[in-house]
Amino acid sequence: MKVKIPEATIMRMSVYSRFLADLDRKDIIMISSFDIAERVGVSPVQVRKDFSLFGEFGKRGVGYNVKELHWQILKILSLDASWSVALVGLGNLGSALSSYKGFHERGLIITSIFDNNPGKIGTFINNVEILPMDKLVEVVKYNQTQIGIISVPSEYAQEIANLLVEGGVQAILNFAPVVLNLPREIKLRNVDVTVNLEILTFNSVKIFGEIKRPHNEPLFFA
Amino acid sequence: MKVKIPEATIMRMSVYSRFLADLDRKDIIMISSFDIAERVGVSPVQVRKDFSLFGEFGKRGVGYNVKELHWQILKILSLDASWSVALVGLGNLGSALSSYKGFHERGLIITSIFDNNPGKIGTFINNVEILPMDKLVEVVKYNQTQIGIISVPSEYAQEIANLLVEGGVQAILNFAPVVLNLPREIKLRNVDVTVNLEILTFNSVKIFGEIKRPHNEPLFFA
DNA sequence: TAGATTGTTAATCGATTAACAATC
DNA sequence: TAGATTGTTAATCGATTAACAATC
Structure with missing residues (x-):
């Protein structure tokens, strides 16, 4: 009775759940798989x-109760309780992540932020003090941090990953475009913007065959 | 003789190619599939x-010539010529993207940037002037922009996507956590940070069974 | 020639889709 | 009961892996 869950399914569950949150906010009571499918x-x-x-979350001939289904999916994704997240690297990307409201809404609580810029250390974001890297292991441990987010330059990513592991995180979300070496039991996901853009370049050319239009000088320019 | 290329393959090609660029910089001449595999x-x-x-890019018994293989992959990904990219939305995330050097290196040239913040309009990033949204269609057209990057708040994402399509882009990379409705011929990729984090929460719990440790108050706190 | 490593064909594994039975 | 919609089983499709032949 042990089913293997495809990762693609988990991704979609996350998307469904956000859509359901939206429906719930709009006080919609029931929804069918057809309507979910269309919107997603x-x-x-x-x-x-x-x-x-x-x-089995639905009623045949009727559909799904929005609140009930939403709750079930949150439980499946373990978002019915909160998670302690450490954010490492407060450049532009890190700042974007630190101020992203979607995390807190979904129980992903940034409990510590690290950077090595002296100008940033000691300041606060959402009541979380920005700390130097050499406090990382200690603080991550103390907070029983489960997830680390790496948004430092590539050359430091592995080093930071090691510290996060030493601090006891179970999972790492890595934004640096490098392949991290981690103990097998640590879950890792990479978000790689360049790869995504390059997939687009490949696909776009496929459409137009071998023709590629060169681009002009920008219209508005320095 | 028409082979269907899995998207997963394209993603890996992008990763291989970055690794090869690195090898080439280090003046390494030959590499085997084993070494590539290990590092990637x-x-x-x-x-x-x-x-x-x-x-067929390799020599049996020998391996692959780094330069040659790298060049072949760039050609496959159509990164042997440059691409005109428009960036829409210059919040924290947009700023991170605008200053990311990896794009330019790989022929992905940001030729226009749009935002609706009057304080930003008229300023420059890497010699590209930040323009108001109402110039978007015109400028994107003029630059023969092939790819649009959307990093605006979710509620505006669809509207911006429409403008980009009107401007003639072939592909969109969307960072807003919403499902965009686009003409079928437009290639779309979504980068959704929350989904990635939520996959981690699901996977982490799987490891530890049903046990989840709550987190303490942060050690360093306001 | 022997050793190494590529490239390909076939087998396996995994995910999606189609068909349909169950039931509200 | 008729219509609608879910949930499941089987079929298909797609991607990865294993085995091995080709060849440097």
């Missing part, structure tokens, strides 16, 4: 199949 | 299989 850009069967891997 | 975190067969979808 997948097929209705896909939606039902995904749900079915975790249980 | 996949299996050697995977590497060879990926390459084989596009041609």
Whole structure:
């Protein structure tokens, strides 16, 4: 009775759940797999199949209760309790992440922020003090931090990853475009913006065959 | 003789190519699929299989010439010529993207930047003037922009996407956590940070069964 | 020639889709 | 009961891995 859950399913569950939160805010009571599918850009069967891997949440002939389904998915994603997150690196990207409201809404609580810029250390973001890197292990441990986010330059990413692991995190979300070496039990996800752009370049050319239009000098320019 | 290329392959090609650029900078001449595999975190067969979808780039018994292979992959990804990219939304995330050097290195040229903040309009980033949104269609057209990057708040993302399409882009990279509705011929990729974090929460719990440790008050706190 | 490593074909594994039975 | 919609089983499709032949 042990089903393997495809990662693609988990990704979609996260998307469904955000859509359901939205419906709930709008006081919509029931929804069908067809409506979910349409708004989320997948097929209705896909939606039902995904749900079915975790249980039976709907009523045949009727659909799904929005509140109930939403709650079930949050439970599945373990977002029914909060998570302690450490953010390392407060450049532009780190700042964007630190101020992103979506995390807190979904129980992902940034409990510590680290940077090595003396001008930033000691200041606060959302009541969290920015600390120097040499406090990382200690603080991450104390906070029982489960997830570390790495948004430092590539050359420091591995070093930071090691510190996070030493501090006891279970999972790392890495924004640096490097391949990190981690103990197998640590969960890792990489978000790589360049890779995503390059997939687009590949796909775009496919459409137009081999033709590629060169671009002009920008219209508005220095 | 028309092979379908898995998207996963394209992603890996992008990663291989960055690794090869690195090797080339270090004046390494030859490399084997084993060494590539190890450093990139996949299996050697995977590497060879990926390459084989596009041609034969290696010498049996010897390996691959770094320069040659690198160049071939850049050609495959259409990164042997430059791309005109428009960046819309200059919040923290947009700023991070605008200052990311990896793009330019790989022929992804940000030719225009748009924001609606009057304090930012008229200033320059890397010689590109920040323009108001109402110039978007015109400028994107003029620059023959192929790719648009959306880093505006979710509620404006669809509207901006429409303008980009009107301006003639072929592909959109969307950072707003919403499902965009686009003409089928427009290539779309979504980068969704929350989804990635939530996959980590799911995976972490799986490891520890149902046990989840609550977190303390932060050690360093306001 | 022997050793190494590529490239390919076939087998396996995994995810999506189609068909349909169950049931509200 | 008829219509709607879920949930599941089987079929298909796609991607990875294993085995091995080719060849430097």
